[in-house]
Amino acid sequence: MKITCIGTGFVGVVTTAVLAKLGNEVVGLDIDENKIAKLKEGIVPFFEPGLSELLIETQKSGNLTFTTDYSVAVPGSDVVMIMVGTPSAPDGSADLRFVESVAKSIAPHLMDNAVVVVKSTVPPGTNKHVREIISAICDKTFHMASVPEFLKEGTAVEDTLHPDRVVIGVENDFAKEVLTKLHAPLTKNILVMNPESAQMTKYAANNYLATRITFINQIADLCEYNGADIEEVIKGIGADRRIGPQYWYPGLGYGGSCFPKDVKEMAAYAKKVGENNSLFITIDDLNEKRIEKKFAVYSQEIGTFKDKTVAVLGLSFKKNTNDTRVAPSLAVIPWLLGQGATVRTTDPQAIEEAKALLPDSVVYTSTAYEAANGADVLILLVEWDDYIGLDFAKLESVMKQNPVFIDTRNQYAPNQVEPYGFKYLGVGR
């Protein structure tokens, strides 16, 4: 099949490479000339484990090419997939400007019976809007569909090659057959539904996961009043098969390129249709206030951050990515500086990305031990592999007296660090 993927960001590069690996003829298109120039050279413009190898392999096979030219990419394509960004507008709703712009750009070049897939995360009803934009320009028969993306940064290649499920939203059997055939090599679990259900599935999945994080944070906060340990509570509730042991992350709330915006977009959608008491409005609000709330507690516990040197470990929004979109570091570090602290920090992959977004006074180092050198407080923000087996004796030897360890990911038990003279502050314990 000939497939054009529009938007070669995180989702786009992974999708193009995986579809090309399946033997399709794939063209990746982006308006960002620098990005396309890098991709043509086999360079992934961001950090994602295993992606570089797959990109080079599929380019060498001749199945994958890149361009910035719609008139080169779209003509003759059986499937045109839109996977550009859909950030939140100031009112929280999905900003569909990029999707609309793509619809206008592909319209003159579609072949008869092309299937136009919206892969970007968009509110239900968007396919009708995109159809109208294309129809105003294009007199060919085309089929609108929705195939939402569920990959996770950090494990995106594996997630795309072996998805839990593929959700296909279609309006007719033609699109159903084309898209089922395309995704059949990836999984037996293909769920076909209408586009609105597919789009709601994507929002529901991310809003549920964000709610789970917010829920366990609410329980964690209550644990701090009574001597309960959230990690023990998680074991206790996780043993219930209706609840399950996975995906419990007490901490500073959710971040990244998807959850914050997808919750805001669900909340805005709820308001738009008159559901003003929506749970998602509250989830968004709790998450927005989470970091400041937690750090006010930490500040009280240690007295003050004023004139303290603080070492921060982890700048990306989670481990195994250099994506800093809505990363906790971008809220925590400015907050610490605002309290009068000096900040030293490190990250295995995201220093350059964070540097562009943080104040110049922040000091960057290569290792956790360098960051901790002369620090009063050590804060674990992201549980990169480099930071889960820290040598606390060594840390204690380079830090000031009476060091504090703030473990925002509950990666260590208090008794792993307290014997080395650290005061331990976690979440919900």
Ligand SMILES: NC(=O)c1ccc[n+]([C@@H]2O[C@H](COP(=O)([O-])OP(=O)(O)OC[C@H]3O[C@@H](n4cnc5c(N)ncnc54)[C@H](O)[C@@H]3O)[C@@H](O)[C@H]2O)c1
């Ligand atoms: N990143 C994730 O983990 C993830 C996971 C699931 C779903 N999604 C969804 O997938 C979509 C894409 O996310 P992303 O993280 O890959 O975004 P991204 O910002 O990394 O990439 C978007 C790309 O689209 C390009 N673009 C913008 N306008 C264009 C146009 N008119 N023509 C061609 N290219 C254009 C940009 O230059 C950019 O390279 C979003 O809707 C997002 O919510 C993302």
